[in-house]
Amino acid sequence: GAVVSQHPSRVICKSGTSVKIECRSLDFQATTMFWYRQFPKQSLMLMATSNEGSKATYEQGVEKDKFLINHASLTLSTLTVTSAHPEDSSFYICSARPKAGAGYTFGSGTRLTVV
């Protein structure tokens, strides 16, 4: 089945530093990649939609200058959390749809802890 590889799985960083999270579609081309954030005991919240070769679309309340998204190829999308703060600590997950009508495949998630 379709696989989305996400890494790192876990990262601890100091406040003020930047962290890059990568998601790769391994056996399909992902023209669109979705980035979610999930706080403990809450549902997934869509942060942004990453489109290959164009600018990402951000959800209301998500700072585009803080959460930089790059989708330079059909198999790779990256999310960079810039100047991270403790409140950015969360579980970040990417997702893509291998084909129309199919379910969405998720990366394994990145647990970010900012200290």
Place this chain on the structure above:
Amino acid sequence: RKEVEQDPGPFNVPEGATVAFNCTYSNSASQSFFWYRQDCRKEPKLLMSVYSSGNEDGRFTAQLNRASQYISLLIRDSKLSDSATYLCVVNPPSDSNYQLIWGAGTKLIIKP
């Protein structure tokens, strides 16, 4: 009203029992529906799509009721390994990016 609503639970169910939970959605024109399963501190995994005529996959049965705008998930002969949070997901219409609307999840605990 939330776009997708689920009873958060937890549902505490003895092993071997049958359990069912629903999910309501607000947009009557929604096109696609899914159930995902999420284990603690892991990513969601697709359990099954929900088709208009209802569908079954082993012990799991999913149904769609468009008139009342809800989907349901039935688990028969529940196993300890079924313990997880079950997320209802709806794909709204006219969205070129195929964004998903997620329910907050129903937590299921199967007890021996």
